[in-house]
Amino acid sequence: MPSAGxxxxxxxxxxxxxxxxxxxxxxxxxxxxxFIFMLKQEREAAIQQFQGEMAxxxxxxxxxxxxxxxxxxxxxxxxxxxxxxEAGELKQLLQGQNxxxxxxxxxxxxxxxxxxxxxxxxxxxxxxxxFKQLISQPLASQQVEIQxxxxxxxxxxxxxxxxxxxxxxxxxxxxxxxxxxxxxxxxIEQGGISLAYAEGQQIWNSVSGNIAxxxxxxxxxxxxxxxxxxxxTATEEWLSSRMSFTPAMFLLTGLLLSFxxxxxxxxxxxxxxYLKNEQAALSAQVEGSSWNDPLTGxxxxxxxxxxxxxxxxxxxxDFSPLTLMLLRVDHYQLYCETxxxxxxxxxxxxxxxxxxxxxxRPGDMIARLDDHLFGFILPSTNELVSVLAERCCDDxxxxxxxxxxxxxxxxxxxxxxxATLQPNQLLTAERLFSEADKQLDKVVxxxxxxxxxxxxxxxxxxxTYAV
Numbered sequence: 001m002p003s004a005g006x007x008x009x010x011x012x013x014x015x016x017x018x019x020x021x022x023x024x025x026x027x028x029x030x031x032x033x034x035f036i037f038m039l040k041q042e043r044e045a046a047i048q049q050f051q052g053e054m055a056x057x058x059x060x061x062x063x064x065x066x067x068x069x070x071x072x073x074x075x076x077x078x079x080x081x082x083x084x085x086e087a088g089e090l091k092q093l094l095q096g097q098n099x100x101x102x103x104x105x106x107x108x109x110x111x112x113x114x115x116x117x118x119x120x121x122x123x124x125x126x127x128x129x130x131f132k133q134l135i136s137q138p139l140a141s142q143q144v145e146i147q148x149x150x151x152x153x154x155x156x157x158x159x160x161x162x163x164x165x166x167x168x169x170x171x172x173x174x175x176x177x178x179x180x181x182x183x184x185x186x187x188i189e190q191g192g193i194s195l196a197y198a199e200g201q202q203i204w205n206s207v208s209g210n211i212a213x214x215x216x217x218x219x220x221x222x223x224x225x226x227x228x229x230x231x232x233t234a235t236e237e238w239l240s241s242r243m244s245f246t247p248a249m250f251l252l253t254g255l256l257l258s259f260x261x262x263x264x265x266x267x268x269x270x271x272x273x274y275l276k277n278e279q280a281a282l283s284a285q286v287e288g289s290s291w292n293d294p295l296t297g298x299x300x301x302x303x304x305x306x307x308x309x310x311x312x313x314x315x316x317x318d319f320s321p322l323t324l325m326l327l328r329v330d331h332y333q334l335y336c337e338t339x340x341x342x343x344x345x346x347x348x349x350x351x352x353x354x355x356x357x358x359x360x361r362p363g364d365m366i367a368r369l370d371d372h373l374f375g376f377i378l379p380s381t382n383e384l385v386s387v388l389a390e391r392c393c394d395d396x397x398x399x400x401x402x403x404x405x406x407x408x409x410x411x412x413x414x415x416x417x418x419a420t421l422q423p424n425q426l427l428t429a430e431r432l433f434s435e436a437d438k439q440l441d442k443v444v445x446x447x448x449x450x451x452x453x454x455x456x457x458x459x460x461x462x463x464t465y466a467v
Contacts, residue, residue: 019269024262031254038247046242047215050234054217057183058230062221064103064181065157068173069224071104072144072159079109079167103181105156106172112165134160139168144225148203155204159225175204184232192216192233198226209235293368295345296352304367304375308429311379316423321456323385323420324436325376327355327392330413330448332372334405347401347412348372354395358388375436382420382455389416389451397449408447415443416451 134147139162147158149172156172163169175195179188187193190209196202198220215234220227291303299307308324315322329335329351336344348368355366355374365377378385393414401412417440421427439452 018266020262020266023265024258027258027261028255031251031258034254035247035251038250039243042243042247043239046239047212047234049242050215050238051217054184054232055219058219058221058232060182061178061184061230062223064178065173065221065228066223067103068157068159068171069144071107072161072169072171073224075107075109075169075171076161076163079163079169080165102177103174104171105174105177106158106170108168108170110168110170112167134158134170146225157203187232190235190237192231192235194229194231194233196229196231198229200229203228207233210237212236212239215239296348296368298352298355298374299365299367301367301369304365304369304377305429307365307367308377308433311377312427312429312432315379315421316425316427318380319423320380321382321420321422322427322432323376323378323381323418324432325378325385325389325392326369326417326433326436326440327374327376328415328440328444328448329372330408330415330444331403331406335403335412338403338405350399350401351396351412351414354399355392358392358395385418385420386451386453389418389453392416393449393451408449413449415440415448417441417443418451418453420453420455422456 134145139145139160143161145158145160147160149156149158155176156174158170158172160168160170176188179185179193184193188206188208192207192211193205194202195204211233212235213233215238216231217233218229218231221230291299293300311322329347332344335347339347348371351374352366352368355376359366359376359378361378363379367375367377369375376388378388393416396412396414399412402410403412404410406413417436417438419432419435419439421432421435435454439454442452443450
């Protein structure tokens, strides 16, 4: 990932976040949003799956509850037809009616004038106060009384009815038993189950595990004696087991792609910055080469002509004299023919270095005008600039550069033409260059190794050149 310090500072001083970091943040945010959306879709699909499965499994639970009502009706019919029944006969009757299921936890038959006959071995239910009160009270033969009975370990619904010959019958239906023998058994240990009358009265409620409030399924149980409301709730663990890893895989993929793209953009940004710096360096180099001579490093002829024109106008404005010196290497062509082009170029480089040492004022300019012609622009000078010209000639002689083909000397020498004009309307670059060139021609004609100077009459107090 991009480093934490990948920020740039604009020209106005404001910090700007790197593009790579911005892209990475957007990618991470987009991946998280898609992850949340997909996770929500997966959860909704899991909830729908839960509701679909519960709709199929509730049928078995409903049938188990209805079996208690059917047993009660069959006992009523058997007692009305037979008139009386003994304990052994009751047992055989119940066995024939398939009442040994764990759904039926207690059955009691009370004759009109005899002790109760108890069958099925859940004494806690049969001996409970609610059970006894229900079976001892007068019961209508055409009406079924329903009473929930709770204990520490279970909950049951007691169905009580009477026959026309005054037998009272009670059947205890275990809610947990009905659930155990149905596919809803898993919800007992992990889930939520609520059973209530249609009027809203609670019959039984069981909650275990981390319940998911939004994953519920409610349905009406149509029983022979009325309508009951069953509400089933899934746990977070159940939903998680039905959800796929697609959202997590998408999130990891999005984060990885964001990382890779951010790294790629950072590399591209660094490369573009490198190219920009290279371009700036090349531009500076090109700009510098357009003003400077590549061999000597001095100002070239183009910049010299522009500067000379500017200095002429400045001299008139500031009312100060301006001097131009033209320096030419004596017998340069003979030197090239004798020592070669490479030696001639080295000669020009050595002379350029010496000329830089001779002219030290910040406002002065030294330029190479052609192969062996140099020019000095010297603002604010007068006729005393001849001292500088003489010193330049002496400096070149002191170098003692061998020139065996020179007809005047055995070492390299130079000729100098100097022109100093006063600040007036006649001070132009063309006139100043022409006057200096005339003086240079005179020196060359005279044999070289000297200087000649032209100085216009001074109309104001002179300004001396500092040597």
